[in-house]
Amino acid sequence: MTTPRFDIIGQALSDASRTRMLCELMEGRSFTNKELASAAGITAQTATAHLRMLQNAGLVLAEKRGRCVFHRLANSEVAGVLEQLAAISPSSHLHLAQRRKAGDIAPLRSCYDHLAGPLAVAITGQVLDRGMLVEENGGFRVCGHETWQKLGVHLPQMPASAQARQPFARPCMDWTERKLHVAGPLGKQILAHFFDQGWVTRNSHKRGLQMTGVGARALENILGLRCEELTNA
Incomplete structure (x- = not known):
């Protein structure tokens, strides 16, 4: 019997910079590392490390187009889960x-x-x-x-x-x-x-x-x- 690795997803979502990048990707379009770094208020180098963790967790995909690498949410199921998490997250x-x-x-x-x-x-x-x-x-x-x-x-x-x-x-x-x-x-x-x-x-x-x-x-x-x-x- 396999056990879902909630810990991997939880770790990927545990950083505010990563969640800001995921919120940016909820628009449904693809963004470059630089664009996501700007949205999260971090350096491009730091964004690269964060995006690698999100990719390893299966939340984000990277696609190379010409000289640029674009990042997007892995699929609509991921988007749906993120929206539901936003709905239950603490807020006023x-x-x-x-x-x-x-x-x-x-x-x-x-x-x-x-x-x-x-x-x-x-x-x-x-x-x-x-x-x-x-x-x-x-x-x-x-x-x-x-x-x-x-x-x-x-x-x-x-x-x-x-x-x-x-x-x-x-x-x-x-x-x-x-x-x-x-x-x-x-x-x-x-x-x-x-x-x-x-x-x-x-x-x-x-x-x-x-x-x-x-x-x-x-x-x-x-x-x-x-x-x-x-x-x-």
Whole structure:
């Protein structure tokens, strides 16, 4: 019988500089050693040692492209675990509110490959209220609905048993809102559609996204959401 080596993961996550680099990688893009060092406030040499430990723990992958080596999270499962750990990590709701007001936490952001923040939580609430999603056995079951197509979602044609093994929609606890947003292939399709349609753009904030006027009008028409109120929360 094999025993999971939680100690290896725990050691990899036990340093603040390493966790800052992991948070940077939660944007879903790849970054160089220098970029991650800057994000963590450390030297490039120190970042190299930290990244080696994260790679050995299976949390990060390194890919050489030309003269540069880029680092990214190993996979979406790692991103999901990190988001869940963020949701249960010690924090103060007052502190989070102060950070959001100061602009240190983007109200609309990416969580690896899906949307996070107040707007993502509101979208999830709307699709649950409309019966497009159903909470079931700790997960989400997707129901057919014409509105999915308007959000850029193509529902899979597979039996329920297959969906149970490979869920199309997965609940993810939003670490600032302490409510669920949608992850999994469904969440990935929604974020990709938002980018393709120009509904959101990246801004200078780490993991931050900017809702465009076109996107705000689209979501108000499709789901009845007032995006300005949500992103200014």
